[in-house]
Amino acid sequence: MQYMALIYSDPAREPKYGTPEFQAMMQGYFGLSEQLKADGVFVAGDGLQGVDTATSLRLRGGKVETMDGPFAETKERLGGYYLIDVPDLDAALRYAAMIPTAAYGTVELRPVMIYG
């Protein structure tokens, strides 16, 4: 099964760029990506640019409404993702627990519906 791990965190609680904590976090991510690839479960995974770069869109009455900003204004923001292919939720949970941001943010796991 494919699972999308959506990585949320409050920017105020993230390690600051240039600090040893930031270094440790980045190393954690590099290590995890390497491991996911070595285990053969990695499908995709990257970080997202900040929510100030987000644009949201919806179609209302045939008209496109474009909005500056993310879909939901919350403290915890979607900052990145992994798409992994593992046998079941327990395996997905084991990998999700290795995501460095899980230590101060939240990782949401969603099974992927694969069309075609």
Place this chain on the structure above:
Amino acid sequence: MIPAPDLIRAEINRLARVDRGRLLAALIARIGNFQLAEDALQEAFAGAFVHWGRVGVPHSPQGWLLKVALRKAIDRIRAADRAGRGAAALAILAGDAGTEAEQMDIPDERLRLIFTCCHPALEPKTRVALTLRCLGGLATADIARAFLDSEPAMGQRLSRARAKIAAAGIPYVVPGPEAWAERLGSVLAVIYLIFNQGYSADAGTANPDGGLCDEALYLARMLDQLRPGEAETIGLLALMLLTHSRRRARLDGQGASVPIPVQDRALWDRAQGAEGLALLDRAMSKLTPGPFQIKAAISALHMAERGPDWRQITLLYDSLLRMEPTAVVRLNRAVALAESGSLEAALREMDALTTALAGYQPYHAALGELAHRAGQQHRALQAYDRAIDLAANPADAVFLRRRRRLAQLPR
């Protein structure tokens, strides 16, 4: 000879009570679909009543039920999959459905089932309901009644749970060593929730009789039998037996709660108490302490004939606090501290817990008691008022009103 319909009905009810969990567990293992397995088993039980009424109860009723349920499941898969894809898998299912099950060699897969029902990806209340439904043999209506829900709401909760198990890919497995402690903890917590729900519901009635308590004891015994030697499972069983042994003594004639040390010991269930103590010894001999063993030990100390050893109880709460650093454990420790003579230290602890336990009835009850002992009458009365407002059942309210009157008397 074919037995009378009501005898057949009784036999089917007995099988549904005793063997349903085991049959369901085996069925899910075979067809890998929770909802389908439950529906098929339900149909098999319904079919049994008609069929056995005509030809009598088969030699192996369990084997018959499993075989028929498998056939019903295959029929359903076929009907849903007319295009014929997956036909090979179905042929395998169909091929052995006729033979193996009849020999009544039903593998015991209930451990897989209980770990799936208590998976942390499900909401705690859902874990409780699903465990009772799948392994405890309670009907949806019984579970709804126990949790003061409507039957349709409980039915929906159960179907949502089965749907999530399938869609989210919750595996049907006994967890491996890396997750064992955490997942066992989740199963034990579910069983203890079931027990407490039964125990607190009982307190409101004049004649305590534990439907849910018995379910919880049954589940813990089952778990201990399926995976013997787990100290915490044994500890939980000991804790529940010790608590349950006091059920007839915990209310007085007016329906007020009676503290353990002053309960009428003649009303305690001696056999259950003795079994609880023996289990506690067995658990502790394994030298892998855990929260349930400590709680059982505390419960046992409260029941000591010479009165509770509060120093020992305080020490046990110290260890419990290291494993479960919660406000409720701190409260219980503060009470033990006061009982062992350190009233001032206990009141300081109570001050620190004001915000965390603002809506917790036992906190205000304990504060009332401790403030009263310290001669702080105003504070004691205020605390009792708050506790009475928050009382969850009539027995507690009666007890608290009585304590409040005591605190009102001039000293």
